[in-house]
Amino acid sequence: MRNWGESDIPDQTGKRVLVTGGASGIGYEAARALAEQGAHVIIADRNMEAGAAAVQRIRTKRPDAVVEFRPLDLGSLKAVRDFAAALLVEGQVLDTLINNAGIQPISERRTSADGFELTFAIGHLGHFALTGLLLRLLERSVAGRIVTVSSMVHGGGKFDWDDLQMTKAYSSQRAYNQTKLANLLFARELAARLERLGSKLRSIAVHPGVAQTSIGANRKQLGAFHLGDYMVSAVLSLVMPFLGQPASAGALPTMFAASAEGAVNGGFFGPDGFGEMKGAPAPARIKPAAQDMAAAARLWAVTEKLTGLSYLD
Template sequence: MSGWTAADLPSLAGETVVVTGANSGVGFEGSKALADAGATVVMACRSVDRGQRAASEIRASVADADLDVRECDLADLDSVAAFAEGVRDDYDGVDVLCNNAGVMAVPRSETAEGFETQFGVNHLGHFALTGRLLPALRASDGEARVVTQSSGVHEQGEVDFDDLQSERSYGKWDAYAQSKLANLLFAFELQRRCDDHGLGVVSVGCHPGYADTDLQFRGPRESGSTVRLAAMKVANAVLAQSATQGALPMLYAATADGLGGEYVGPGGLLNMRGAPEIQQPSAAARDEAVAERLWTVSEEVTGVSYAFADGAEPAATEG
């Protein structure tokens, strides 16, 4: 695995890959690499205009890129449902779902359903999307894969079931850490449930290390902090690896043979940069009791249940 790069991607000709947050940062670089490997990439973007601009940029360097830009706002479960329905209608199956989009350390706000934004977008939106796309994943000709992007910050996270939406107390980094821990709890629980039902669906968690993307700038911008914004730009310039490098763990998790229930991240300095490798998440991320409780709560608040059983319809049922 040492030294693995996007040049090591297998041919993805004939495969359909869905990438959330595909118009910028790691999602953009990942989409470009996947398209270059021959995949049809469904670019799930909150803004179709930004998605189309990103697609045009990818096509400028990948001449035969097969890209399909579609609206998917993870902060609005109706948008998630409409996106998933469209993909299920228009594609015979989905081979890879990259749950990549996210927000980080923003001032407290709420999604359309009243969820705290970081928990709502980073975890609940992806939970709902994966559930609604499960039949399409099950319809894949091969071993379908779900890749969920987390962060090293998950190690500081704790799932506060008494205040999941941070209504009583909100710390932007605490909320971010909780959402990133939730991503891994979900990824590993999904693998266990797919195994229990004998499904040919693999679930893998990953993190990009410290990658130079726009993710770091949204929080300072929304807080109106020019000092923090300037400091973040300096930190990115000095410490971060490129977004292209940051996409490698996701790409490895999406395509490498023999994975299932692993956690992939960059293996260099402090796990912030370098080639992808299999790493150990925090003990909290492997807590099966917490994962099961989180799954139950996530089903309740999103109204999305997973159709694991053969012949179960539809993909997700409004509760």
């Protein structure tokens, strides 16, 4: 695993991969790399213009790449169900699902089409539902994988079980931390359930370290900025170029989890450098908040109620 890089991705010919949030940043880089290695890649993103552009960028690099774009708004459970239903009707095997999409929220609390706090809705609820709805296609793969992108900040997350939607004490960073903790707990609980059922599917979590992506710039699409939002954007634009690695490097843990044999069920991978900020993929530290498997089971049960979808029980 030491110094594992993009050139180590094995041939992906014949594999079908779905990447959420694949129009830009880490999602795009993972989609590009896997397509360049022969995978049939489906880029799912709410930004139709960026999605179409991503497909063209990949085809510029590899003209014969099998890559397509399909619009998906993870903030709408109906949209998730409709998206999954279309894939189920087609009936083709899905080898890898990369749950990558997410937002860096603004200081004003925003809600999804279903009335949930937007960060949590897109990053966790939408991915939970999408994963469950596509399990039938993933289980038909010889070596199916579900890769969920968390973050270094998962350790700062905590759940107020009486107010998961943060109607009483909202802050953008708290919403982001909670969602990234949910991502990791979901991936770990999913791995445990798959193992108990004897499934050959793997659930693997990753984090990109500190990567230069457009997630900060995309905050402007979420609503009117307040002073704090301008400050956050300024910090991101000034700090990221110095501390962050390129999105292509930040995507390496995702590429590893999606393709390498060493990416085991229940694993968590991130950069191997100082503070896990940069470097080659390696086992990452699971902070205490994400070691609480009782909380993972409770989150799963609550999420089933919120999404109206139960699976792997």
